Amino acid sequence: QVQLVESGGGLVQAGGSLRLSCAASGLTFDYYAMGWFRQAPGKEREFVGTRGWSGTYYADSVKGRFTISTDNAKITLYLQMDSLKPEDTAVYYCAAKNGPRRPLLSENEYDYWGQGTQVTVSS
Numbered sequence: 001q002v003q004l005v006e007s008g009g010g011l012v013q014a015g016g017s018l019r020l021s022c023a024a025s026g027l028t029f030d031y032y033a034m035g036w037f038r039q040a041p042g043k044e045r046e047f048v049g050t051r052g053w054s055g056t057y058y059a060d061s062v063k064g065r066f067t068i069s070t071d072n073a074k075i076t077l078y079l080q081m082d083s084l085k086p087e088d089t090a091v092y093y094c095a096a097k098n099g100p101r102r103p104l105l106s107e108n109e110y111d112y113w114g115q116g117t118q119v120t121v122s123s
Contacts, residue, residue, distance in 0.1 A: 002024070002096060006092065006116060008021045010118075012084055014084060015084065017083075019081070022079075023074070024096065029077075031099070032097060032098055033102055033109075035051075036048040036049045036077075036093070037107055038091065040089060046059065049062065049066060050068070050105060051070070052101055053100075056103075065083045077094055079092065084119075089121050092118075093113055096112040097109055097112070098111060
């Protein structure tokens with residue numbers, strides 16, 4: 001059974017940094033596509049970033065500020081967030097899909113989701 005547990009959220013001032021973690025169980029990264037999404041209050045969930053065999057892909061709004069990485073031994077997905085802005089405030093989710101490790105940008109393509117972790121950026 002696949003489980004995803006996010007952690008690392010919190011309150012940070014604009015310009016600061018946070019690193020989110022997504023601890024996975026019941027899967028191996030070699031056979032799952034992984035991604036990060038976020039949902040701000042009153043808005044729909046949106047794509048943040050994803051990783052595939054060919055590299056990582058990011059939404060334009062976070063490109064150059066956010067970085068996805070993995071620790072295969074710990075089966076943990078990370079989202080390093082730098083130069084945070086108030087508009088980054090949201091609940092952040094990691095997601096997984098069984099299949100080729102290709103980049104997936106649509107939330108509809110993912111099968112498994114974590115419970116989310118709140119990130120609040122103050123101005």
